[in-house]
Amino acid sequence: MKILVGEGSCGIAAGAGKVFSALKKALPENARLEITGCIGMCWLEPIVDIYIGNKLIERLVNVSPKDASLIAQAIKTNDFSVVSDLRISSSERGFYEKQTRIALRNCGVINPENIDDYIKNGGYESLKKVVLAMTAQEVLEEIKLSGLRGRGGAGFPTWFKWNAAKDAVGDERYLICNADEGDPGAFMDRAVIESDPHSLIEGMLIGAFVIGAKEAVVYIRAEYPLAIERLKTAIRQAKQRGFLGKNILGSDFSCLIRIKAGAGAFVCGEETALIESLEGNRGMPRIKPPFPAQSGYWRKPSNINNVETFANVPWILLHGGGKYSALGTEDGKGTKVFALTGKIKRGGLVEIPLGKTLREVIFEIGDGIRDNKKIKAVQLGGPSGGCIPESLFDTVIDYKSLSETGAIMGSGGMVVMDENTCMVNMAKFFLDFTAKESCGKCTHCRIGTKRILEILERITKGEGRLEDIDILKELCFAVKDGSLCGLGQTAPNPVLTTLNYFLDEYEAHIVDKKCPAGECIALRAYEIKPEKCTGCTLCAKKCPVNAISGKVKQTHIINQDLCIKCGECHSVCRFDAVKVR
Amino acid sequence: MFEKSETIDVSLIKDILEQYASQPGSLITILQKAQDIYGYLPEDVIYAISDKTGIPPAKIIGIATFYAQFRFTPIGKYLIMLCEGTACHVNGSKLILKAIHDKLGISDGETSEDGLFSLKTVACLGCCSLSPAMMINGETYGALTPEKVSVILEEIRSKGGD
Numbered sequence: 001m002k003i004l005v006g007e008g009s010c011g012i013a014a015g016a017g018k019v020f021s022a023l024k025k026a027l028p029e030n031a032r033l034e035i036t037g038c039i040g041m042c043w044l045e046p047i048v049d050i051y052i053g054n055k056l057i058e059r060l061v062n063v064s065p066k067d068a069s070l071i072a073q074a075i076k077t078n079d080f081s082v083v084s085d086l087r088i089s090s091s092e093r094g095f096y097e098k099q100t101r102i103a104l105r106n107c108g109v110i111n112p113e114n115i116d117d118y119i120k121n122g123g124y125e126s127l128k129k130v131v132l133a134m135t136a137q138e139v140l141e142e143i144k145l146s147g148l149r150g151r152g153g154a155g156f157p158t159w160f161k162w163n164a165a166k167d168a169v170g171d172e173r174y175l176i177c178n179a180d181e182g183d184p185g186a187f188m189d190r191a192v193i194e195s196d197p198h199s200l201i202e203g204m205l206i207g208a209f210v211i212g213a214k215e216a217v218v219y220i221r222a223e224y225p226l227a228i229e230r231l232k233t234a235i236r237q238a239k240q241r242g243f244l245g246k247n248i249l250g251s252d253f254s255c256l257i258r259i260k261a262g263a264g265a266f267v268c269g270e271e272t273a274l275i276e277s278l279e280g281n282r283g284m285p286r287i288k289p290p291f292p293a294q295s296g297y298w299r300k301p302s303n304i305n306n307v308e309t310f311a312n313v314p315w316i317l318l319h320g321g322g323k324y325s326a327l328g329t330e331d332g333k334g335t336k337v338f339a340l341t342g343k344i345k346r347g348g349l350v351e352i353p354l355g356k357t358l359r360e361v362i363f364e365i366g367d368g369i370r371d372n373k374k375i376k377a378v379q380l381g382g383p384s385g386g387c388i389p390e391s392l393f394d395t396v397i398d399y400k401s402l403s404e405t406g407a408i409m410g411s412g413g414m415v416v417m418d419e420n421t422c423m424v425n426m427a428k429f430f431l432d433f434t435a436k437e438s439c440g441k442c443t444h445c446r447i448g449t450k451r452i453l454e455i456l457e458r459i460t461k462g463e464g465r466l467e468d469i470d471i472l473k474e475l476c477f478a479v480k481d482g483s484l485c486g487l488g489q490t491a492p493n494p495v496l497t498t499l500n501y502f503l504d505e506y507e508a509h510i511v512d513k514k515c516p517a518g519e520c521i522a523l524r525a526y527e528i529k530p531e532k533c534t535g536c537t538l539c540a541k542k543c544p545v546n547a548i549s550g551k552v553k554q555t556h557i558i559n560q561d562l563c564i565k566c567g568e569c570h571s572v573c574r575f576d577a578v579k580v581r
Numbered sequence: 582m583f584e585k586s587e588t589i590d591v592s593l594i595k596d597i598l599e600q601y602a603s604q605p606g607s608l609i610t611i612l613q614k615a616q617d618i619y620g621y622l623p624e625d626v627i628y629a630i631s632d633k634t635g636i637p638p639a640k641i642i643g644i645a646t647f648y649a650q651f652r653f654t655p656i657g658k659y660l661i662m663l664c665e666g667t668a669c670h671v672n673g674s675k676l677i678l679k680a681i682h683d684k685l686g687i688s689d690g691e692t693s694e695d696g697l698f699s700l701k702t703v704a705c706l707g708c709c710s711l712s713p714a715m716m717i718n719g720e721t722y723g724a725l726t727p728e729k730v731s732v733i734l735e736e737i738r739s740k741g742g743d
Contacts, residue, residue: 010711013721042710184666184705222613222650223662223706225719263609264649266704280608282647298606341668341709348710379667413709415667429670433704439647 001075003031004049006108008038008194009226014045015064022068023048027075037195039108040349041095044088049108050075059093060086091367092346098365100327101351102335103151103188103311107195112230115237118198124243126317127202131251136166136210143210143313145321147333152178152269152306153384153410154486155332155399161303164293165211168301175213175255176297176304177204178274179220179227182266183382184433185413188337189307191349193220193227196311197234201244201257203310206317208255211303215256219274222261231259266383266437270485271304272296273439284439285485306411308337328354332398336409340366342416343373352397359393362416373418377501381410383430383437384490386497387423406497408490422519423502424509428456430494434487444482448475449491456495461522464510472499518580524565525581530555532577539569539578591629593618602633612645621652649703656699657692658741661717666705668712677713678702680727684734697741698734 005011005020023033039047044061048071051057058080060071067086074080080087101107110117118124130139144159165173177200181189193200200218208216220228235257238244246254260278267273268283275297277283296302312334316324325333332354338361341347345367352361358378362368369375377387386407388395395401402409417426435449452475455468476492483489499506508514515523528539528548535553540546547563550556558569570578597614601607611634615626622645631638645651661681665674678689681700685693692699708714711723715730722733 009721010708010723013708013711013714013723181707182704184670185668185709186705187707187709190707221707223703223716260610261613263613263651264703265647277609278606280606280610280644282644339709341712342671347668382667413667415671415709417671421671429667437704 001032002051003027003033003071003075004036004051004108004111005033006037006039006045006047006049007035008108008191009224010038010042011045011047012226014042016046018065019046019048019063019068022065023071026068026072028072031075034111035113036110037107037112038191038349039096040099040104040191040351041092041346042348043346044092047108048086050080058083059088061088061092062086095346095348095350095365095367099351100335100353102315102324103192103199103308103337104196104349104351105315106199107191107349110196112195112197113233115198115234115241118196122318123198123314124202124241126314127205127243128249130206130209130317131249131253136212139206139210139317140166142317142321146312146316146324147321147328148309148312148316148324149332149399150306151308151312151336151411153183153381153408155409158305158309161293161305162207162210164291165213165301165303168294170301172215172298172300173211173213174297174300174302175204175208175211175216176271176274176278176302177216177218177307177310178269178271178304179218179224179307180262180268180274181221181224181307181411182269182437183384183411183413185341185379185382185415186339186411188339188349188412190221190224190227192307192311192337193224193231197227197231198238199311199314200231200307201234201238203313204257205244205248205255206313207303207305207310209253211301213303214254216258217278217297218257218259219262219268219278220259222263228259228261235259265439266433267439267485267487270487273485274304275302282439284441285487287484308412329396329398331400332409336397336412338412338414340414340416342379342414343370343375343418343421344368344416345370354398356397357394358388358397361397361414362393366416369416369418371418373420375416376419376421377417377423379407379415379417379426379494380413381408381490381493382413383434384408384486384493385410385413386493387417387426387501388497389501392501406493406500408493420517420519422460422515422517423498423505424456424515425460425517425519427495427498428453428460431456431491434491438487438491442483442485442488444479445484445488445491448479448482449488451475452479452492452495459506459509460515460520462509462513462520464506466510468510469499469503469506521565521567524567525560526558526563526565526567526569527579527581528556528558528569529577529579532575534575534577536574538572538574542568542572544568589619589623589625591625594626594629598630598633602630608634608636608641608644609648612641612651616651619655621655655692657697659698659717659737661698661700661715662703662706663689663700663715664704664706664708664713665702666707666709666712668709669705669714672712674713676727677715677725677730680730681734683727684731697738 272286
């Protein structure tokens with residue numbers, strides 16, 4: 001029997017570390033208690049899985065350290081009825097069962113700090129096959145057959161990039177993994193590295209074999225300390241076993257992988273900016289062409305792929321490109337990982353074959369919206385993506401169909417919003433982000449995003465003008481046209497999609513001076529309901545600007561001219577007598 | 582930009598400079614390791630790095646200010662990184678920001694008077710399913726509420742006071 005505690009960053013934050021120590025104390029010394037990575041069911045953390053052989057016999061959820069002795073007793077007597085309260089419900093199991101896990105195949109199943117676990121699950125088999133029995137061209141054909149496209153955002157066919165780097169003129173080449181997962185709302189790359197780092201290493205080595213790179217770099221966010229630690233451990237173990245380094249598995253293929261921690265700049269997700277950063281400079285994009293495949297890191301042919309893309313590669317080589325391309329649609333083959341978050345009941349990591357609809361993911365896997373609120377939209381693709389309204393939830397998830405809505409597949413962030421989320425404020429949130437993160441190289445991006453942001457700020461303050469909508473559109477297209485890299489070219493998407501689908505909300509802010517979602521503070525009005533007010537005077541005492549007047553035991557009144565809309569009266573009232581409008 | 586509050590012992594980065602100064606493309610790594618030692622990048626350290634690498638101080642500053650990670654003033658014993666990613670935004674990170682401000686009297690980029698806490702808002706910690714979230718000295722705290730934040734900060738304060 002093996003007991004696994006899910007210790008990804010999320011699990012640890014939910015208290016998995018404490019559960020692990022408590023179990024360690026409660027269990028007999030010979031019990032196999034191990035850590036594993038992220039299973040993706042974040043709302044149920046901490047999770048404890050009990051295996052016999054390879055078979056999961058119990059999944060206990062929302063476990064707290066005080067449950068440890070009961071769990072130990074259940075394991076000792078092999079009678080799990082004592083912990084039936086902790087058992088995952090059958091409907092919650094559906095979250096996992098409705099997925100097809102390829103990139104996440106080992107996540108939450110193996111111990112990420114133990115290379116033997118990875119090997120036992122078929123790990124490094126593909127690498128063996130590739131370096132000992134295949135040519136670079138044969139590997140490339142298999143990847144081409146799989147139809148794998150870049151999972152980081154742009155969705156460029158992987159084989160095409162590899163081929164370009166392979167055929168480029170030059171004796172030295174580099175393979176780079178982009179693990180600078182900067183899209184707010186996406187965390188699949190962190191989860192893959194924390195939960196299954198060898199999968200990334202194996203995928204990278206296969207890529208390096210194809211293009212002929214002897215050196216590979218993982219550019220990873222410094223905000224992911226646990227991922228960096230586990231990747232370091234994995235690299236060390238892979239070296240010891242001869243999977244990494246000189247003459248890998250006795251072949252004449254040699255390759256080293258090193259880690260470079262990013263320093264916090266969203267634009268470094270753009271490949272030429274990432275290369276500038278790797279070279280120790282400001283992360284500002286280069287003009288393309290030449291593309292990195294011809295002239296990249298140190299001006300040598302270089303290939304850059306995202307973590308999830310690499311994590312798919314070993315599976316494809318092991319099971320065949322045909323099996324991968326059998327999943328998905330004509331436009332998008334295989335699977336994609338999404339980070340389902342926001343106002344969703346079951347938030348977590350979800351891997352599905354492309355071709356499912358947004359509705360299936362949000363309602364069947366994510367179980368819909370929290371607190372019986374009305375669902376409004378889903379935001380896809382982070383700051384480069386767009387908001388898709390509920391009326392379009394039957395859209396099929398692949399690259400083409402999502403682009404047609406004005407959003408993008410992006411890296412896979414899927415943030416669900418309910419009726420209390422203001423779409424103008426949402427657009428403002430993203431533009432605030434891109435305006436800060438614009439590197440400043442292109443005038444349109446540097447100044448344009450700032451001007452868009454200023455207009456949105458004005459609208460959310462109730463100072464919008466009708467002509468603002470046309471000016472916004474004009475600015476958006478100018479920024480798209482006048483920017484060199486993906487950041488600027490896509491930065492207006494959140495504004496354009498909300499203007500397209502939620503124009504009524506913009507108009508309500510501008511014309512009626514109201515925020516329908518009630519989120520924009522400046523447009524709120526607080527009023528006292530006479531029928532509920534007891535005249536306790538508490539609100540008047542707490543009001544920081546003395547805007548509330550009234551005698552003891554008589555109805556109080558808020559002077560709207562003085563009110564700063566801080567909401568203090570609303571939060572202190574014990575009689576629910578303060579109404580927000 | 583710089584705050585001169587103490588004498589800086591630049592010899593602490595000698596080993597780092599010896600290891601990396603001659604390696605091309607290592608400036609960001611050097612800056613990261615220097616910040617690990619001092620908690621921020623003091624002016625004297627920038628000059629020391631410039632001396633060894635031959636990169637002009639102005640260029641070093643240009644690079645360091647480009648990245649969100651680098652600081653030029655000392656920080657408190659505990660660095661609160663409050664996530665303002667999309668999921669956290671939707672789930673009320675603004676309320677958490679206010680709760681921290683109410684508790685410690687500091688806004689983004691400031692350090693509390695007792696020198697214990699500094700606050701920095703960050704784009705995304707990648708813990709979206711636990712939103713709203715924050716990280717304090719590498720430890721992540723999720724599913725925050727204003728009350729929970731108050732308890733967490735109080736616990737750290739009582740620990741940090743001894």
